[in-house]
Amino acid sequence: MSAFGNTVGAIGSRAGTSPFRGNMVSQALRRVDDNVLIREAQRGNRAAFEELVRQYDHAVLRLALRLTASEQDAQDIYQEAFLKAYRNLVSFRFECSFYTWIYRIVTNLCLDHLRKKNVRKEEAPVATMQDGSELNVLDQVADDRAHSNPERDLMRRELGHKIGLALNRLTPRERMVFELKHYQGLKLRTIGEMLSTTEETAKNTLFRATQKLRGALAEMR
Amino acid sequence: MNCELFKQNVILLVYDELPDDTLFEMRQHAERCLACNRELESAQQFRADVSATPVLEPTPNLLASSRLRLQEALETAEQHRGWRAWIFDPVDWLRQIRFSPALAAAILIVGFAGGVMTAFRMQPVSGGGTTPGQSTEASIAGIRGITQDPNTNTVQINYEKLLPASARGSIDNPDIEKLLLYAAHTQENPGVRVESVSILSQKCHDAEVRQAMMRALLEDRNPGVRLQALDGLDQYVKEDIQVRDTVIQALLHDTNQGVRTEAIRLLQPVKADSAVRSAFEQLAREDENEYIRSESERTLASLPDID
Numbered sequence: 001m002s003a004f005g006n007t008v009g010a011i012g013s014r015a016g017t018s019p020f021r022g023n024m025v026s027q028a029l030r031r032v033d034d035n036v037l038i039r040e041a042q043r044g045n046r047a048a049f050e051e052l053v054r055q056y057d058h059a060v061l062r063l064a065l066r067l068t069a070s071e072q073d074a075q076d077i078y079q080e081a082f083l084k085a086y087r088n089l090v091s092f093r094f095e096c097s098f099y100t101w102i103y104r105i106v107t108n109l110c111l112d113h114l115r116k117k118n119v120r121k122e123e124a125p126v127a128t129m130q131d132g133s134e135l136n137v138l139d140q141v142a143d144d145r146a147h148s149n150p151e152r153d154l155m156r157r158e159l160g161h162k163i164g165l166a167l168n169r170l171t172p173r174e175r176m177v178f179e180l181k182h183y184q185g186l187k188l189r190t191i192g193e194m195l196s197t198t199e200e201t202a203k204n205t206l207f208r209a210t211q212k213l214r215g216a217l218a219e220m221r
Numbered sequence: 222m223n224c225e226l227f228k229q230n231v232i233l234l235v236y237d238e239l240p241d242d243t244l245f246e247m248r249q250h251a252e253r254c255l256a257c258n259r260e261l262e263s264a265q266q267f268r269a270d271v272s273a274t275p276v277l278e279p280t281p282n283l284l285a286s287s288r289l290r291l292q293e294a295l296e297t298a299e300q301h302r303g304w305r306a307w308i309f310d311p312v313d314w315l316r317q318i319r320f321s322p323a324l325a326a327a328i329l330i331v332g333f334a335g336g337v338m339t340a341f342r343m344q345p346v347s348g349g350g351t352t353p354g355q356s357t358e359a360s361i362a363g364i365r366g367i368t369q370d371p372n373t374n375t376v377q378i379n380y381e382k383l384l385p386a387s388a389r390g391s392i393d394n395p396d397i398e399k400l401l402l403y404a405a406h407t408q409e410n411p412g413v414r415v416e417s418v419s420i421l422s423q424k425c426h427d428a429e430v431r432q433a434m435m436r437a438l439l440e441d442r443n444p445g446v447r448l449q450a451l452d453g454l455d456q457y458v459k460e461d462i463q464v465r466d467t468v469i470q471a472l473l474h475d476t477n478q479g480v481r482t483e484a485i486r487l488l489q490p491v492k493a494d495s496a497v498r499s500a501f502e503q504l505a506r507e508d509e510n511e512y513i514r515s516e517s518e519r520t521l522a523s524l525p526d527i528d
Contacts, residue, residue: 020363046295054292061279061287076289083294087301162273181236182271188238203233210232214267 005157034098042089052064053082056099059184060106065178067110068117077113081106096193102193107176114172174209181206222246227257392420402433411443418446422453429478431457435467444477451483458487465491469500477511485516492520 034055040048060081065074070144092101167175173195180191192202227250233239234247251258277285363382369376390397404417418437426431430453437450451471457464464487472484490496504517 003316035259042300044300049295050292053462057288058279058284060279061284064486065277065279065283069277071279072277075287075290078289079294081292083298086295086298090300135281156273157275159270163271163274182268183276203238206236207232210264210267213271214263217267 018199036092038089038092038094038098041086042092049086052098056102057082060102063103063106063112063179063184067136067158067175071115077106100154100190104161104196107180107194111172111176114175162217163213168214169216170209170212174205174212176203177202178209178213222250224250224257227251227254228260231257231260231264234261235268272496277388392424398424398427398430402429405433405437405446406441411446414441414443415449416445418449418453421450423451425457431461431464435464438467439473442481444475447471447475447477447480448483451480451487455487459490465494466496469496473500473503478512481510481513485513485520488518492524498524 031128036050037048038050041052057078061074061078064077064081065071068074069075081102095174165193167178170178176195177191180186180194181188186194189199190204192199195202228246230239230243231249234244239247240277251261259488282285320386340354362381365379365381367376367378382474388397388400392398392401401421404413405421406414408414408417414437418441421430421433425434434450438447438454441447441450451468454464454468456467457463468484468487472481472488474527475481475484488500492501498521501517504513505521508514508517
């Protein structure tokens with residue numbers, strides 16, 4: 001068996017039955033898969049790159065959509081991020097995971113977008129669709145739970161509206177850190193890596209963002 | 222933990238970013254402090270409220286159309302190779318061969334070798350009836366080069382081997398002496414250094430050996446080695462000024478009391494020497510060790526007065 005196969009086999013054999021260990025195994029295998037795909041893609045194998053894209057593009061598109069609230073803008077950022085990744089893949093030196101690397105590209109593009117659009121003005125969280133129509137963000141999510149409570153739904157929507165307004169008051173960087181921490185569930189250390197800063201700075205930014213959000217929500221009540 | 226610190230860290234607690242010990246302290250504090258407990262509940266409610274609200278998700282159509290658009294763009298996109306197209310990048314090449322099966326075992330050897338080791342080359346010992354033994358195992362002393370045959374998984378690695386060997390002979394044999402001197406100042410194992418210094422101390426009539434003893438006395442990290450060196454230099458304190466000065470240095474500066482006490486004993490025959498007297502005067506005045514002070518005073522008391 002090749003050394004590579006041995007590595008994969010060794011990782012698999014250490015999995016055991018513990019869910020923690022199982023998660024570590026799947027992460028290790030994922031890392032090995034990515035490395036193989038990246039190397040192939042670095043040699044110009046477009047199919048390998050497309051496979052790599054498919055593993056991360058949903059998360060990338062989600063992040064872009066949530067930050068831009070525009071399907072068109074989200075798609076543009078998606079396109080630009082992956083094209084940039086493809087063009088510069090040769091310079092990827094495996095010093096971090098591909099996930100961290102692509103997220104670094106996407107967050108930078110989103111930050112540029114946020115700064116240009118200056119989303120600090122107060123406006124309703126409305127999403128612009130591809131056909132140009134606008135949709136209230138809150139209407140997008142259908143409540144398909146059985147026995148849903150209309151009154152509770154309304155309260156939730158109103159709160160969501162307020163949160164949307166409060167999010168718009170954050171600086172682009174605060175918005176990004178909060179998005180990555182709260183919605184994406186990333187560790188502050190990872191967020192720091194993605195934003196090319198320190199964990200401590202990410203921590204301080206999160207603190208400021210949450211203070212502002214809590215303050216804004218308290219005002220609106 | 223105080224309330225100020227609690228407020229600064231409450232968001233980190235709510236978002237699971239705290240180390241366990243800080244988490245424990247904060248929970249303890251919240252149990253005792255009503256205001257901070259309310260602050261914690263408020264922060265937890267905030268997180269719950271934000272999590273409960275609807276969020277934008279890309280539709281399947283949006284994802285599909287994005288993928289299609291990207292695919293079309295990739296048809297004409299080119300990878301930036303830049304200068305790398307023209308220059309052989311050894312770092313990149315080494316990364317490429319990292320998973321090559323032919324290299325796996327070689328990399329394992331390099332990894333366990335742990336860097337470049339110095340190799341002492343043993344000359345054939347003559348005149349002493351020695352027969353250097355040889356072990357069939359070999360350790361790697363260093364990697365001199367790695368090359369890969371193009372377009373294959375075959376690599377060539379040039380490296381140097383460190384072959385274990387043994388020598389047996391008289392301590393008067395120059396090669397044996399050379400080995401002992403080498404062991405006295407280079408070996409990591411203090412036991413080996415003690416043994417070699419102990420043996421060499423029998424040969425301090427040799428100037429080179431005496432130099433090695435003095436160096437061991439001043440520089441070796443192990444007090445046992447330094448004591449052995451003192452033992453070897455004992456009989457040369459009278460006739461060799463350099464040895465005397467070295468022992469004075471050990472008396473004044475060694476960190477081990479046993480070594481300093483032994484140095485006092487060695488200097489007794491030469492206590493009338495002005496440099497020795499001066500050292501004892503300094504110690505009697507200001508050494509922080511009571512025993513050293515009292516021994517110095519006793520030595521000075523036994524000296525005749527200088528007119």
